[in-house]
Amino acid sequence: MxxxxxxxxxxxxxxxxxxxxxxxxxxxxxxxxxxxxxxxxxxxxxxxxxxxxxxxxxGEVPIILYDRKVGAMEVICGQGVSxxxxxxxxxxxxxxxxxxxxxxxxxxxxxxxxxxxxxxxxxxxxxxxxxxxxxxxxxxxxxxxxxxxxxxxxxxxxxxxxxxxxxxxxxxxxxxxxxxxxxxxxxxxxxxxxxxxxxxxxxxxxxxxxxxxxxxxxxxxxxxxxxxxxxxxxxxxxxxxxxxxxxxxxxxxxxxxxxKEKPTTIDYGRYTVGVIPPWSQGPVLAQQLALLKGYDLDKTDPTGPDFLHLFIETMKLAMADREAFYADSAQVEVPMETLLSEAYNTERRKLIGDTASKEPLPGSVPSLTRWMDTEAHKRLGRAPEYAKFSIGEPTVRRDGNTAGDTCHFDIIDRWGNMVSATxxxxxxxxxxxxxxxxxxxxxxxQMFWLNEQSAAALAPKRRPRTTLTANMALRDGEPYMAFGTPGGDQQPQWSALLFLHHAHHGMNLQESIDCPALHVDHLVNSFWPRAAKWNHVQVEGRIPAATVEELRRRGHDVTVGGDWSEGRLTAAAQTDGLVKAAANPRGMQGYAVGR
Known part of the structure; x- marks a missing residue:
């Protein structure tokens, strides 16, 4: 490639x-x-x-690291409280x-x-x-x-x-x-x-x-x-x-x-993927992988309609659970073990069909009821005139299109230590x-809700459920890869694409980053004014026209954006005495260096 x-x-x-x-x-x-x-x-x-x-x-920062002296992934929570x-x-x-x-x-x-x-x-x-x-x-x-x-x-x-x-x-x-x-x-x-x-x-x-x-x-x-x-x-x-x-x-x-905290982890084939716990949206990536365990992705076309339809539909389900359940896990019960369990995801996979789902579909956890704002789409385009200065999330235009936000880095040293932070x-x-x-x-x-029924309800000295996450993967039990991206609600989406391209499609780190990408807007936006665009997907212009046509035939509301408009990913990996790194060319700003 x-x-x-x-x-x-x-x-x-x-x-x-x-x-x-x-x-x-x-x-x-x-x-x-x-x-x-x-x-x-x-x-x-x-x-x-x-x-x-x-x-x-x-500001704030989530950090995930692997210290060879410790021999395990660790998370440092740099998210301050209210x-x-x-x-x-x-x-x-x-x-x-x-x-x-x-x-x-x-x-x-x-x-x-x-x-x-x-x-x-x-x-x-x-x-x-x-x-x-x-x-x-x-x-x-x-x-x-x-x-x-x-x-x-x-x-x-x-x-x-x-x-x-x-x-x-x-x-x-x-x-x-x-x-x-x-x-x-x-x-x-x-x-x-x-x-x-x-x-x-x-x-x-x-x-x-x-x-x-x-x-x-x-x-x-x-x-x-x-x-x-x-x-x-x-x-x-x-x-x-x-x-x-x-x-x-x-x-x-x-x-x-x-x-310091333990990361949320999921075993996926040869990999153990670690993400930031559910005071962030990090577990969205883990939940999507839990759903995708039920499919054979190795021979799928990374820009074809079958892979992208499956990616979109599993992302929708994971994002619905994010909104229903994720919160400051030090104060609020977050049923992460259930959300990543095989039994739960076997049931969730039954919701995935041949056509696009049009409504948010959060899961059900016994004895736990959570509120979700299913009316968020009504706030689209209705920001009052006094909000003309507000751009909510950095470099996110008021039409909802993301041009990239936040910062990210991944580092591996000669001793095999790894760190990923956003x-x-x-x-x-x-x-x-x-x-x-x-x-x-x-x-x-702004990521809190003024609603007592929400998992992410405002309360004193509580962490907001941030969009920020960073990711790490072990391979065959050994520290292997650190990766992530800016992008608000798109962070777990673009990170998942990178990981899946690398794990299933045989791409190296730079190929995985350069591969044509997309993002799903079928979610309640984490940033003011908390709007939603149910069933909407935005794809890069490099996605084949035949794929776009087929996704639309399956019921997806697809917008074609710029050829190089999705993501600001970076990644680093180590194997067989080599260290590797790659950075996103979009925006002509991110770079990987090493020797």
Whole structure:
């Protein structure tokens, strides 16, 4: 199969990410003797700087890793919780029936920083200074602007100029967005991180002491204080069309820490696939694989109607269960064992026929009743006029078409350690910039429902059911592959396509990424205004016309998009002494490097 780029092969290490500067940063850390986890932290901080429209220091991250010394997959939860004051009654008293998609009322505790620190402390070898210095240098000295930064700032330019003036001060010069190829600096962010580093180093020479001091500085020191002050003193316009103060406090920050969990796993042929637990949508991939166990996919055509019909219909079923059951599993019962069981999926397969299903079909779990918004399609195109500034999920247009969002990276080092992570949130268009910190807060709380019957109902100190996930696979019991993608509700969809192409269609990593792709919109969108497009599928223009015609004959509502419009996947693998990596050519931004 023709590929846009070679699959990268080496023996020393590989880094694949959604931005070439982040990939180069991670590789530089490997070259200096760091391991995959050191490189992952440095890559994560670099992405905050060079992709500010897709993530930031005020955001979150799920991480899945394989540490050879531990000998098992582990998850680090960098998803912060809702504030203690975040009750349904409070949001309803402000007139909300949905949590807003923008502004300060959508902010959870920023979780990314503590997740990076936890991974660095427990799995890394380098100091905080070594892994943070590259990001500080890029923020202070500048980096070249990619076109999507310009497009994003242009989208919200009027909002910044008239309402979120602290963001205008950073991102608008003479009323204009930073131009592609120009050098952009975020000096305040650099100063913030330099102060964090200085306070960490003041704790003494011990690596772990410095990391713990940095965590305290962030969540109990000047960063938390600045966040509370800004939320309390700033009334920011949001999707209500009104100006509301934030409710996130320093106490909310101080009372939360990142934690480690076991991944959700499924055995699939030679593979054991690990995903982020159901406080994310990660298990959608596992549920789809559980359904696909009943089919022989090895001889299917990856762009033919039989394979794609089956992919679409199994994805619809998994997504319906996501909406019905997934939630913060620390507070809400999520019947994951049942959802992945053979008996459950044998029954679910009976719903898959020769034609497209037109309605959402969540499963049934004894003694457990969950609410699902089956009327979400009625919100399509009905966003009120005051929402003209809201773009909900980054780079997702209001027609529902996804051009890519968030960030992702996969890294394998010479010792066989692997890490996969999807940093997101705190993107420049989510809420106003906090001037003394140089970043804004996440808007991840928009994924809660203001309905007590929902598994993902809003409650204080609860994790929203995020779209963010990252993936890993063992093969024959050995650590093999790390992979994932940005893309909101499309993340498990594009990840599943990559995995299936690799596992069944004999494609290497780059071929799997380059293969023509699609996404299913038969779901309740995770982002404000939480709309749905039942039975809708969008395919790339490279999907054969005969396949499109046959899918339509089977009842699918198919839209043909651009030839290279679906996904921002990256992947890394290891086998027989080789390390491999690949990155998505779409958008001309992601790159894999290695030697």
């Amino acid at each position: 023709f590929t846009t780029r070679p699959e990268i092969l080496g023996t020393f290490g590989v880094v694949a990410s959604t931005h070439w500067l982040a990939s180069a940063t991670g590789m530089a850390i490997l070259e200096k003797g760091g391991n995959a986890f050191d490189a992952g932290v440095a890559t994560g901080f670099a992405l905050q700087v060079v992709e500010p429209h897709l993530n930031g220091p005020g 504030p203690a004051a975040a009750t349904m009654d409070y949001y309803r008293s402000l007139g909300f029936d949905l949590v807003p998609g923008t502004g300060l009322l959508a902010a959870t505790v920023p979780g990314a920083f503590d997740a990076w620190m936890l991974m660095l402390r427990d799995h890394g070898t380098m100091t905080l200074e070594e892994v943070l210095t590259p990001a500080i240098a890029m923020a202070e000295n500048g980096y070249p602007v990619v076109p999507n930064i310009t497009k994003t700032v242009d989208t919200v330019r009027e909002l910044f100029a008239t309402e979120w003036t602290t963001s205008a001060a950073l991102y608008l010069k003479d009323g204009k967005a930073p131009q592609p190829g120009s050098i952009f600096r975020n000096v305040k962010m650099a100063e913030m991180y330099k102060r964090v580093l200085a306070e960490a180093k003041a704790a003494g020479g011990d690596r772990v002491k410095q990391i713990e001091a940095a965590r305290a500085t962030w969540y109990k020191g000047f960063v938390a204080e600045a966040i509370e002050k800004f939320c309390a003193s700033t009334a920011a316009i949001d999707d209500s069309g009104r100006r509301n103060n934030g409710i996130l406090t320093a106490e909310d920050m101080a009372s939360w820490q990142a934690n 940093p997101s949130g705190g993107w420049l268009q989510s809420s106003p910039t906090i001037p003394e910190l140089g970043f804004c807060l996440t808007n991840r709380m």
